[in-house]
Amino acid sequence: MSKKANKWLLLLALSFVIILTGCKKDSKEVTRNEDGLxxxxxxxxxxxxxxxxxxxxxxxxxxxxxxxxxxxxxxxxxxxxxxxxxxxxxxxxxxxxxxxxxxxxxxxxxxxxxxxxxxxxxxxxxxxxxxxxxxxxxxxxxxxxxVLPTSPIDTEYFSPGHGVGLQHAVVKELGYPKIETLKDFENAIKEYKEKNPTIDGQPTIGLSLLADDWRIMISTTNPAFWSTGAPDDGEYYIDPETYEATMHYKRPEEREYFRWLNHMNDIGLLDPESFVQKYDQYLAKLSSGRVLGIIDDDWEFADAQRALRDQGLEERMYGLYPAQLTTETKHAGFQQTGxxxxxxxxxxxxxxxxxxxxxxxxxxxxxxxxxxxxxxxxxxxxxxxxxxxxxxxxxxxxxxxxxxxxxxxxxxxxxxxxxxxxxxxxxxxxxxxTIASPEQIKDSYTDVEKEVLSNYGVEMWKELYPSEEEFPVKPWGVSYNLQIPANSDLALIEQKALDVVKKRIPEAILADPADFDKIYDTLLKELDEAGVEEAEKERTKLIKERVELWN
Missing domain, CATH: 3.40.190.10 (Periplasmic binding protein-like II)
Incomplete structure (x- = not known):
């Protein structure tokens, strides 16, 4: 074959390579918008x-x-x-x-x-x-x-993230009573509601909860561990010494927390729409100013707080208090997780x-x-x-x-x-x-908030809570952010357990008090039938592995 022919074949081969390369490049070319971004x-x-x-x-x-x-x-x-x-x-x-x-x-x-x-x-x-x-x-x-984790790094918490929320108007009218236990919280709601059966022409609501899909955990079930001295590990309680995981509903003190909610419903202080209202309905209700008490995370009701402030209803905004079921425990909201x-x-x-x-x-x-x-x-x-x-x-x-x-x-x-x-x-x-130094936070308070805090002898809401120094740092971080494949046996068991919880916890809260224990026993039985014991073993294993990895 002549050199000319060889050259032609080489050029032809290179053309194919260029064409193929171009096609490959085009197939992976990034998408750009009309501005070239x-x-x-x-x-x-x-x-x-x-x-x-x-x-x-x-x-x-x-x-x-x-x-x-x-x-x-x-x-x-x-x-x-x-x-x-x-x-x-x-x-x-x-x-x-x-x-x-x-x-x-x-x-x-x-x-x-x-x-x-x-x-x-x-x-x-x-x-x-x-x-x-x-x-x-x-x-x-x-x-x-x-995964690039997006949680705050080296954060110093200046505000509580969870607690029982009580309108400033309530504590002001009642002379700033202590709000250390759930009974204190209950008494304040009851006394104020009796004195003020309506607010702006609407019936006063004592305590409203939210149970809209996954939010049931934030406002209805998570408070069971918060109010009994345990930190947030999702659906589990982790023994700080052994790292043994237990589904937190099995703790006897949490049964008593849900019994208290059952009592609140029985005496007419629980919003009857708590387990049927949607999130937007809940926020609208809080924003109306007629709900005296809530039990929630700050981020979940933040829009309602802003709406009340925007309406000039500062006295209807909420303060967060670390109320516990008994005086024998303390709120672990400021426990460090690393x-x-x-x-x-x-x-x-x-x-x-x-x-x-x-x-x-x-x-x-x-x-x-x-x-x-x-x-x-x-x-x-x-x-x-x-x-x-x-x-x-x-x-x-x-x-x-x-x-x-x-x-x-x-x-x-x-x-x-x-x-x-x-x-x-x-x-x-x-x-x-961040815009979150102590000075900036105090400057952001309304005059009503400052008045309330002053009457409780503090300058910030955080000061009402046990400090982080009162708790050891959790070496496993938190249990709820362990990565569990959706089709794993553990994930399937936990979904079954959550389905049981979503059904039985509202049922137990709304039941006749005489039927509460029977329904709660059914809850525990159905959790066992869902395979919770096996899930607890697997969670324990994962917790121990994380502690080893992080150390």
Whole structure:
């Protein structure tokens, strides 16, 4: 064959290689929007009531800095079913915030190992995690990093996250009675309700609970351990000495907590709609100002607090008190857990540009990104005065009263997609990253709050609670953020158990007091039949493995 022919064949072969390479490149080409930004799809297992469509001022700055925008899908049911469908179909969004379903994705090979990406492209992630990087390893057998945890790092908690909530108007009218036990809480509600059978022309409600789907745990069942001196480990109580896991409903003291709720219903102080109302109905009811008491986490009723404040109903806002079933226990809300590696954000195997994805997350973790997500934009949401960030009174008022402040400004909208510095951590200028120093928190209180706290002899709600120094640090973190594959035997047993709880706990609370023990015994029997003893053994094993891994 001639040299000319050989040259022609070589060019032909190279053309095929170029064509094939081009096709391969095109098939993996990233999606860009009309502005030329890389558009990453994202699935989050949690809803996002403040999502801004990346149209807010802060999100626009993030787009400009990173060249990335997000096209998200937010679930309302915890993500388990949607993620199972993803696995069945074998197709995944670029970014996933799987909450407790990361194990399902890892087992399916859906998530990429981020170790090298962090080392090569994410200096801010390395800095923010610091010594906690070792906690990001998946297991003793698999040291890959599949999840970037998004819980606050080195946070110092300045406000209680859970308690019994009582309107300021109640304690003011009753002369600031002690609220140390549930009986104190009950007596305050009862006395005020008898004196004020209506509020603004509507019947006064004593205590309202929420049991809308998974939220039943937050307002109805979790308070059983909070009110009996145990910390939050999801559906379990973990023995601090042996690490043995017990489904917390089996604790005798928790039976007595639910008996107290049964009593509250029997004497007419429990909202009869507690177990049928939806979340938006619950918030609307609280925002009306006619619900005297709640038992809830601060984040769940925060929108109602803002709505009451916006209406000028400061006296109808709630203070949180660490009331216990008896004086023999103390509220463990401030017990330290160490850094909570576990739930966070992942990059899927289908992500077309993992480097751009990790750089996007890395920017959010940077000092600039953290300040944007906490303070906003200089000159628009805060000013620099004598080298310090200062928020005007008008802007702080807007922060505290506008229920859509995050959506409007973009401040905090992307915080769930990156690790964040916790309250009290200082940036390079010596200021806290978050708007949550003790001084800032006290400044954010209404005059009514300050009056109430002063009459209880404290300046902050935290001071009513046992301090973190009164508890040992939990070496396993928390049980609820262990990653359990959705199709595992453990997950199936726990779902069966939760179905039993959702049925029997409301039934026991609403029953005639004479029938309470019979129904509660049925609850325990059905939990055993669901396989809870086996689940407890498996949880215990996982807890012990985590302690070993983290040590």
């Amino acid at each position: 890389i558009e990453f799809t994202l699935f989050s297992a949690d809803p996002h009531s403040q999502w801004d469509n990346m149209d807010s001022p802060v999100s626009k700055v993030v787009e400009e800095k990173t060249g990335v925008t997000l096209k998200p899908e937010f679930d309302v049911d915890g993500g388990t079913q949607k993620i199972a469908l993803m696995v069945a179909g074998g197709k995944y969004p670029d970014l996933i915030v799987p909450k407790g379903s990361a194990g399902t994705l890892v087992d399916a090979g859906a998530l990429i190992d981020l170790t090298d990406l962090i080392e090569e492209h994410a200096p801010n992630l390395k800095k923010i995690y610091g010594d906690y990087l070792s906690r990001l390893k998946w297991s003793n057998d698999d040291e890959a990093i599949y 850094y909570l590696a576990g739930w966070g954000i992942s990059i899927s195997k289908d992500c077309k540009d993992p480097v751009a994805a990790i750089k996007f997350i890395d920017f959010l973790a940077s000092e600039e990104g953290q300040i944007l997500q906490n303070w906003g934009i200089e000159g628009e949401h805060y000013e620099i005065v004598d080298g310090k960030r200062v928020i005007s009174e008008e802007e702080m008022q807007e922060r505290n009263t506008n229920a859509n402040y995050s959506k409007k400004t973009g401040i905090g909208v992307l915080k769930g997609f990156t690790p964040v510095y916790g309250d009290g951590v200082l940036d390079s200028t010596g200021q806290t990253y």
